[in-house]
């Protein structure tokens with residue numbers, strides 16, 4: 001790549017970074033000097049540990065092993081085996097199976113308070129196009145969303161926490177969750193009751209536009225809720241030269257596509273971001289044949305349950321109503337049995353303060369960023385409907401390197417230098433949360449911290 005192209009790519013990366021992230025550091029909300037000092041001490045020591053060859057090389061090895069054998073939603077049997085084998089070696093007890101292939105690990109006293117850390121473990125139906133030693137060995141399947149890295153980072157955190165288990169004032173619950181990619185695995189994990197006693201849950205996602213060693217998130221709505229729809233519009237096929245003898249579903253479907261745009265541009269509050277996209281349109285006609293039917297499909301996004309439900313109801317009405325205008329009939333399917341509506345990812349305000357306090361000690365004040373909401377979705381949101389939860393982005397981009405491919409691209413790669421930050425953040429968020437919520441027994445600034 002030529003110098004000017006490199007320079008262009010670097011500038012483009014910086015622009016993208018600024019589009020998604022307001023590059024202003026978030027300062028501490030803590031007003032307790034002792035707490036701040038001890039939190040800082042724990043966090044920097046956890047990061048040093050996570051960067052040590054003993055933890056870092058081990059995480060890299062696990063991540064590459066999982067990367068080679070990606071598995072799709074609710075089929076993560078081998079991945080689950082790898083996780084359990086490592087937990088066995090670490091002497092960490094766990095519950096399995098949860099939601100088919102999920103694993104729930106426990107570190108600490110076994111008593112309250114309980115705090116959970118979550119990693120998703122599934123891959124995607126994508127053919128990997130990256131040529132490297134640990135390329136996916138399964139045709140048509142790839143870890144193109146970084147869930148292999150998420151799994152390795154949570155195991156890294158587990159290793160660090162297990163090492164300090166004697167000092168943990170409560171219980172850290174490790175959630176290795178299947179089926180994030182459309183399968184609503186989080187919903188099934190919750191249904192099994194394994195998080196009933198948990199008072200807070202943290203999760204992260206690798207981000208290709210954020211520099212390595214940086215994190216970004218915000219209080220309140222962070223990611224959109226989503227749903228998908230598929231509709232069949234039925235008319236009566238016939239000769240394209242004699243449309244008076246046919247009922248044209250192509251025209252009806254075209255009108256439906258246009259009228260669906262009004263749901264956002266005319267009906268939604270301009271200050272409540274929403275998306276309706278029709279992304280496929282199929283008919284079986286020919287240049288001289290009007291087909292019997294046309295199918296269309298797409299997605300819709302919103303930042304509240306209420307707006308999402310409104311969009312869903314109106315999509316149904318617009319499709320059936322517009323079909324009727326053209327003398328067609330329509331069936332609409334929202335696939336809720338296979339892909340339930342994902343709620344919006346809404347971060348708890350108090351956990352945001354906790355995150356900022358902890359993260360600034362792990363990655364430094366200047367590297368904790370306030371983020372703009374994004375219209376992609378995450379099934380972590382199911383946890384947040386049931387208990388206080390917090391989700392954040394973990395940077396992967398090395399400055400000066402070529403921009404990384406986007407999530408879900410066949411060219412997606414993980415910068416493994418990000419792994420120690422994820423592991424240390426997980427471990428620090430949980431440890432500090434338990435310290436803050438165990439007022440009776442936590443020795444803040446005492447022996448515990450000296451020994452770390």
Ligand SMILES: [Zn+2]
Nearest residue numbers: 145181407408
């Ligand atoms: Zn994904």
Ligand SMILES: [Zn+2]
Nearest residue numbers: 145146147205
């Ligand atoms: Zn993902």
